Structure formats: structure tokens, C-alpha cells
Amino acid sequence: MNKIGINNEKAEVLSKQLNDLLANYQIFYANVRGFHWNIKGEKFFELHVKFEELYNDLILKIDELAERILTLGYRPEYRYSEYIKTAVIKEAGQTHNGVENVQNLIDSFSILIQKQRALLDLSGEANDEGTNSLMSDYIREQEKLVWMYSAFLNK
Numbered sequence: 001m002n003k004i005g006i007n008n009e010k011a012e013v014l015s016k017q018l019n020d021l022l023a024n025y026q027i028f029y030a031n032v033r034g035f036h037w038n039i040k041g042e043k044f045f046e047l048h049v050k051f052e053e054l055y056n057d058l059i060l061k062i063d064e065l066a067e068r069i070l071t072l073g074y075r076p077e078y079r080y081s082e083y084i085k086t087a088v089i090k091e092a093g094q095t096h097n098g099v100e101n102v103q104n105l106i107d108s109f110s111i112l113i114q115k116q117r118a119l120l121d122l123s124g125e126a127n128d129e130g131t132n133s134l135m136s137d138y139i140r141e142q143e144k145l146v147w148m149y150s151a152f153l154n155k
């Protein structure tokens with residue numbers, strides 16, 4: 001057992017998966033900052049603000065994820081060179097097209113939600129309520145965002 005009473009082997013697996021999730025969040029975060037800076041066109045004022053709201057939310061979750069890894073007794077990865085190697089979410093490159101950017105948000109959230117569902121199974125099995133409730137909060141919030149971004153794109 002670790003200090004918070006979770007089986008050591010399960011805590012290690014959870015921490016690895018949380019680090020993988022963290023890598024994806026960090027690349028996504030940098031992408032959304034890029035979208036915020038580079039957006040052009042008639043939806044500028046709307047999307048510029050929406051992207052800022054999103055990256056501010058992502059940075060809070062990034063900190064929660066890193067600190068959850070520490071709480072489980074492991075170390076969060078902080079090197080972007082490592083994030084790039086592990087993340088499924090890729091750097092978006094230079095783009096100022098709002099529709100493409102919003103589609104990127106939907107695709108990225110789809111990846112994050114699936115990873116979080118896998119973590120939810122693992123944390124449930126490990127009786128790790130702390131990680132479990134974090135994941136279920138993120139999933140619920142982000143599923144709603146996917147609906148709203150899809151509505152924005154008329155999808």
C-alpha cells in the first residue's frame with residue numbers, strides 16, 4: 001500500500017496513465033494558445049475569447065493531474081520533449097482558420113475523453129476515488145463542450 005492506502009502496483013499503473021494523459025493535455029494546451037493568438041476572420045472576437053476560456057481551464061486541469069500523480073507517490077513529467085514523444089494529440093502548426101481550430105478541439109477532446117474513460121476503469125478497480133472523481137468530472141464537462149463545439153460547426 002502507498003501512503004493513501006492504494007495498492008502500490010495499481011498506483012504505479014495509474015500514475016503512468018495519468019502522465020500519458022498529462023502529455024496530451026500539455027500539447028493540447030499549447031495548441032489552444034496558438035488558436036487564441038492566431039485566429040482571424042469574422043468570428044475573431046467570439047473565438048479569441050472562447051479559446052482563452054478553454055486554455056485557462058486546461059491549465060487548471062494540468063496542475064490537478066500533475067498533483068494527483070504526486071499524491072499517488074510518483075513524479076509528473078514536465079519536459080515538452082517527452083510530451084511530444086508520448087502524446088497522441090499532435091502540435092497543430094500555424095493556423096488561423098476558426099472552423100479548423102474548433103474541429104481540432106472536438107478531435108482532441110475525443111482523445112482525452114477516451115483516455116479518461118480508460119483511467120476511470122483503472123481507478124475504479126484500484127478503489128482510487130480521488131482519481132476516479134477527477135476523471136468523471138472531466139468527462140462530463142468535456143462531453144458537453146464537444147456538443148457545443150459541434151453545434152457551432154453545425155454538426
Ligand SMILES: [Fe+2]
Binds near residue numbers: 036052
Ligand atoms: Fe490573450
